Amino acid sequence: MQHLEIADRVATLTLDRPPANAINAAWVAGFHARLDELAARDDWNLLHVRSALRLFSAGADLKDMRAQYGSPEGRAAFQVGVRAMQVLFQRIEDLPRPSLAEIGGHAMGGGFELALACTFRIAAHEIQLGLPEVRLGLLPGAGGTQRLTRLVGRAVAERLILGAETVDGATAERLGLVQWSAPLADLPAAAGAIARRLADLPPHAMAEARACIAAALDPAVDGFAREVSGGAALLETTETRALVARFLDRKG
Structure with a gap:
């Protein structure tokens, strides 16, 4: 589900759970395992999170949602899963070294909340990202309301969350959701250059x-x-x- 490689003091964690990098309990556990590996090593200065798929991450696993929303017990289990995502994303935010999310595909809901937990974000101009949970009568509960508001302020957070609005990568940069954006064809090179520059800093x-x-x-x-x-x-x-x-x- 995730692959970890370390080179030139950049730890590259590649998300690879076809077809959409959907987040479930096994995905969360796998991510924790990769972070455990990093905690035992001192040969990296930056965590670079990227996707091997066309999507960065579509968020929560729809299979789990279908199975859990039909009963009170299932809905309670879903909330346990959301809390597990909060814990993982807080761990990413609290890493002793910074992190960079390379958003080369759509990042929705929990997928964008993952990116928000990273220190830095770069997105392709062409992709869409956002927290559209309100459309389903839900809210972005894996840290999205908190991190997005702290990042861009109440007005923009309300525009995106209450309006269930998704934006492209270029607009995301203008709004402050990401620090950089680039055409999709140029994104890997741009993200790699940023990662190497950051990893070279003390x-x-x-x-x-x-x-x-x-x-x-x-x-x-x-x-x-x-x-x-x-x-x-x-x-x-x-x-x-x-x-x-x-x-x-x-x-x-």
Whole structure:
């Protein structure tokens, strides 16, 4: 269901559950297993999530929905599955190193919620993405209402979620849903270049910077103090001191 390869400090996780990368319990368990593999290794700086199929992910498995929506017990089981997706996506968001979602096919519902859990997103101009669950009388419950609102603000989140609107990759970039977009034919090369560039950056500095960005969204944390303490911690590392020394030497 997922394949993991590591090269040049990029961990590429390829989604491959035909025909639509639908998310079920086995899919979630497989993703956790790949993350367990990464947790035991230190030879990667970036997780690059992509799909081997025409779709990035269509979201929740329709077979499960058909089986579960007919009874109270089944509906309760479906909610357990949604909670399992929340846990997985939070684990992705909390990874010690950043992640990049390469969205080269439609990403709907849980599929887009997976992408929202990643640090970075790049989408093909031609694909469609969104959280259209309201059309079915549901809501995007695997973190979609929370992450999308934090990402783009209430107005855009309400437009997309309450309006059950899907948008193409170019529009997604304009709205701030993704950081980059490219024509489908150019997407793998563009995503690969971004992944390699990010993987070459010092992971310890990226981790501190990510913590400071998170602090900016947490009213209980003094983000300015977090910047000072994070910067001081970085200056104590041999990696940062070496990088700063080389920079100053080049500047004469």
